[in-house]
Amino acid sequence: MSEAKNKPATPMFKRLALIGIGLIGSSISHAARRAGVVGDIVGCSPSAATREAAVRLGLVSQAFADPVDAVKDADLVILCSPVGTYEKIAAAIGPHLEPGAIVSDVGSVKAAPVREIGQHIPEGVHFIAGHPVAGTEQSGPEAGFAELFDGRWCILTPDDTADKTALAKLVTFWEALGSRVEMMSPQHHDLVLAITSHVPHLIAYNIVNTAAHLERVTDSEVIKFSAGGFRDFTRIAASDPVMWRDVFLNNKEAVLEMLGRFSEDLVALQRAIRFGDGDMLEKTFTDARSVRRGIIQASQDTPQPDFGRHGTKERSS
Numbered sequence: 001m002s003e004a005k006n007k008p009a010t011p012m013f014k015r016l017a018l019i020g021i022g023l024i025g026s027s028i029s030h031a032a033r034r035a036g037v038v039g040d041i042v043g044c045s046p047s048a049a050t051r052e053a054a055v056r057l058g059l060v061s062q063a064f065a066d067p068v069d070a071v072k073d074a075d076l077v078i079l080c081s082p083v084g085t086y087e088k089i090a091a092a093i094g095p096h097l098e099p100g101a102i103v104s105d106v107g108s109v110k111a112a113p114v115r116e117i118g119q120h121i122p123e124g125v126h127f128i129a130g131h132p133v134a135g136t137e138q139s140g141p142e143a144g145f146a147e148l149f150d151g152r153w154c155i156l157t158p159d160d161t162a163d164k165t166a167l168a169k170l171v172t173f174w175e176a177l178g179s180r181v182e183m184m185s186p187q188h189h190d191l192v193l194a195i196t197s198h199v200p201h202l203i204a205y206n207i208v209n210t211a212a213h214l215e216r217v218t219d220s221e222v223i224k225f226s227a228g229g230f231r232d233f234t235r236i237a238a239s240d241p242v243m244w245r246d247v248f249l250n251n252k253e254a255v256l257e258m259l260g261r262f263s264e265d266l267v268a269l270q271r272a273i274r275f276g277d278g279d280m281l282e283k284t285f286t287d288a289r290s291v292r293r294g295i296i297q298a299s300q301d302t303p304q305p306d307f308g309r310h311g312t313k314e315r316s317s
Contacts, residue, residue, distance in 0.1 A: 007036035012173060013076040018043045019067050019089055020080030021054040022240070023135060024106045026144025028078060029059040031177040034146045044070035053141045068096050076173070078130075079105035079117070084246035087116035094120035102166050103127045108193055108243075110157045110186035112250040126166035129157045129186065131193070132179060137238040150178035157186040194254035199262060201244055202255070204236035 016038040018025040025043065032038045043060035044067045045051050051063035064070045071077050071093045079086055086105065097103065103121060107113050107129075114129050121127040134152040136143065154174040158167050171181045184192075211230065248255055272280040 008176075011039040012037045012169065012176070013039065015040045015042065015074040015076070017041075017067075017070045017074035017077045018060065018080055019070060019077065019093075020082075020085075021045050021050055021059060021063065021141045022080065022139050023143040023148075024132065025078070025080035026054070026057070026059050026141045027134075027146065027148040028080065028106075028144075028177065030144050030146035031149055032173075035176040035178075037173055037176045038076070042070050042074070050141055057141060059141055059144070067093050071096055071098070071101075074098060075101045077101060077103045079103075079107070079113075082240075082243045082246045083107040083109050083113060083250050084242075086113050087120075090117040090120035094122055097122060097125045099124045101125050102170055104130045104156075104170060106130060106132055107250075108197060108247050109251040110155075110189040114157065114159070114186045126163045128162055128167055128170050130170070130174070131155045131157075131189065132174070133193075133197075134179075135239075137235050139240045139243075147178070149174070152179055154179035154181050155189055156181060156183050157189050158183065190251050190254045191257070194251060194258040198247055198251055198255050199258045201236055201239065202248065202259070203262075204233040205244075207233050208237040 016028075016032060018028060018041065021029075021043040029041050029043075032041065041060050043051070043054050043063045044065070045054065045063060046065060048065075051065065054060045054063045067089050075098055077093070077097065079089060081089065086107065103117070103125060104127070105113055105117065108131060110129050110131060117129070118127055132149055132152065132154040134148050136148075154177075156167070156170065156174075174181050207230070269281070269284065271277070272284075
């Protein structure tokens, strides 16, 4: 997407307030400015270093420590902080939100934020929860880039009372940032993301720690002889630990359900290896391979090998 392509004559929103200016918040700033859909962007972070970096990088015109200051005059507010902070922030900003403003978020969990944020949103303000399914293992305001959302899905989870005009405007906003938009219920979102994102991250953290704690394998050997599979796990496991702590604590039921199913399937593979059932192993691996091909055909990845050797920005969710 070029710098000038599809820029509206008048910005969709006069002021965007980003509550959190890490990877996703900074990428929203880059993409929104590229698309010309906001007039002004302000930010909020409890970290003085993050606030200084966000202003220095031109991500925001002003950066505040208090979210109440950030939402003043904002007609679009997006919570980009860890999910565990949402309720406290929503309670603080609720009385200060502009009438008619749209409030959204970018959390990887949706049922809990819908409950925790929604209860603090006043009449006349439109809350529509969202999740751009994009990311990298990097964090901080320097990690963002405008192309992060290009061709990626953004899931919105409006309830039956959501204002149709506000919803259409938020859909247009994410499409302008490069995303494809899908809508589903918060509960279904959490079940889908539990298996496509949350459990894989949990497995990655566990495998990397298992390797690190093996007494018969040294740390230097783990690093020196890392094959492609382990390398990919370490990339995923390098993701923000605070963010992922909050994801698992706030999507407990769906994650535990998917872990139960995963454990059953893992036991079946264990039995196949123990008893030499090559047919079962080959069928399992063949089925998994077809899923990978489907992901490539859906343009959610490319078939080219990379392994980080070409300096490309890898994405996860």
